[in-house]
Amino acid sequence: MTDNRFFNRSELIGILVLAVFLVVVLPLTLDVFRLNLVAKYLTYAFVALGLVICWGYGGILSLGQGVFFGLGGYCMAMFLKLEASSVENTKIQSTPGIPDFMDWNQITALPFFWKPFNSLTFTIAAIILVPGIFALIIGTAMFKRRVGGTYFAIITQAVAAILTILIVGQQGYTGGINGMTDLRTLKGWDIRPDHAKVVLYFFEVGLLFACIMIAQFVRHSKLGRILVAMREKEDRVRFSGYSVANFKIFAFCIAAMFAAIGGAMFALNVGFMSPSFVGIVPSIEMVIYTAVGGRLSILGAIYGTLLVNFAKTSLSETFPELWLFGLGGLFIAVVLAFPNGLAGIWGDYVQPRIDRLIASRKSKPDGWTDSSVADGAPAE
């Protein structure tokens, strides 16, 4: 295995299997309603993917990914809300042409920071850059001062709490606790009907694979190795002459941008954005997706997100009053029994058998030892 290759054979197979699963199997077997639910789950997969890089490889546990998910989502929602608030749609208000919640809060003109969101180009740039820059600021402030580990996790939680309070408190500008609802069209294209949901689903899957490629690249590059080295023995890396803080900031920013893309896709798919995705609880939930899937595995995190959310939906549909206990039990069981999550189960039990099967057919045992560790424990 060479350093500059994107993936080895078993990873390639894994990605192909995931691609077939998402692009062929799910759309053929699910109706549009369920497919739209999968699209919603996959928006969290972006966050989980970011956490694999930041937490799994970099060892930086962020309990505030909801902040970036929310920033991305709100940027998208602001654009969509402005488009839905055209003068003819809002005739009933005292000030037509501004979002309905501003009217309820006696605001009579569009605030200045809303105006650029009339442009889709600006919005797309903002979805990536606003959370990216915000992560850069937090990262620089923390890592340059060598704040790490638990302290960093607590600070990210505090940021999540602060942002929630800010959004809820400034309801004239943000929609408050109601969030931004009733998002309708994207450049005149109605995002609500079934066929639009299907198109959005495939677009999202495409984006997800783009992000998987970036994550693979980071992981197999020298950068990824330094991240892992840093996680294991930070001082050694520092003494070797690397700027540890810069690498951490980089991992944190990547994770933030992935989360923001997820948030923007969420606003598009669900037609909705609210502070309930920004706070501490959703942020921790996002970490749980990663933990269940396996924090060291890029693909595991995606399966973990799908599994947890699927369990959430189906348990709550079947047992509306008891489902939270079932879900809690699932988390505890997985984390206690399988510290490396689903990917750990796969890497420990399933993968070796498959490899042995392949190896027994081919007499040449090339590469199989490599690939058996690849999924569960990268570069260790």
Next chain:
Amino acid sequence: MSDEANKGLLSPLRRKLLMGMAAVPAITMLPKASFAQAPATSAVNTTGLAVTDTEVTVGILHSATGTMAISETGSIEAEKLAIEQINAMGGVLGRKIKFIQEDGASDWPTFAEKAKKLLVNDKVAAIMGCWTSASRKAVLPVMEQYNGMLYYPTFYEGLEQSKNVIYTGQEATQQILAGLNWIAKEKGAKTFFFIGSDYIWPRTSNKIARKHVENVLKGKVVGEEYYALGSTQFNSVINKIKLTKPDVIFTDVVGGSNVAFYKQLKAAGIDLAKQPLLTISVTEDEIDGIGGENIAGAYACMKYFQSLDNANNKTFVPAFKKAWGEKTVIGDVTQAAYLGPWLWKLTVEKAGSFDVDKIAAASPGVEFKGAPEGYVRIHENHHLWSKTRVGRAKLDGQFELIYETADLVEPDPFPKGYQ
């Protein structure tokens, strides 16, 4: 069905509807319809809803978990009770009502997801559900897109009207104006201090109350303060109240914050027997948590109290307690939730169909004489005509009815001069 209530509805839809109703007896004569009074499914359900020859499915969508569960449980119980009673009376158009319950989990997007599931997957004929304004705002686009019918029980801020929603609680002007008039007259109140939780309902309610106080009652608002949901520190505002000495404290603090607010008010030496306080957010359910001794003497302004003395309520309260336990209390919203299934049943029978479009068109003018709050009727704007009542909290956690409007108050979700 009252015809005078229908005067305003001279639309082509109504004509179609009447023709449809005229056809109902003819359909029952067909050999296919073997049930007494049960019209054929193909006639009463033309849009593919979950209606069979013996059953019709509706959805119940409230928070059974999360912070709102404490408030919404009463609504779930009331809706289940109403459905049970309707079934015991033979159901709707000869069909038993079956319900699918979904949990909104106090999370607004989950409400939207579950509403969509109920409409798209389960094809329910109607949804009884939502509680907070935020959850309704999340569900509303789904209801409109997939053409569902929502019966929404909570008193709310108004500024909304939809073909796909029947609002069985009061909108802000219905709840507030009569109460303010009463307290201004009775207590000679001129100065008011507003305290609310910081979200859309208290802010809009206070906006309406302020306009009424300033423009109609010619009084003065001496303070207006908001606290985040779940907030428990009210000492600074209580000091301000002591300094400004308002004639009336007007509050719309919601949920658990109420417990802290009234306890701190009492601890600060403000005696509600001498200092008039008018709340629009404390029902019997909240007093359960606050404790009767902390709030006794306060006035509440809404449309229903458990202690109402009328024949309907005298059968409703024991039936509710029999179903859900002696200790349960019934607040305003619980009663409004109880109206949902009944109003839906009456509307279906009036329309002679389960089709949502026909129900939306037939709703105005539907009247329910068996409501625990007394007679109610659906207005053209899909809100209810209802009386406004003022009650005084007693030590045992119940309200004593002090005042009620002589007539039903017209719902006015977009009040002129109050925006």
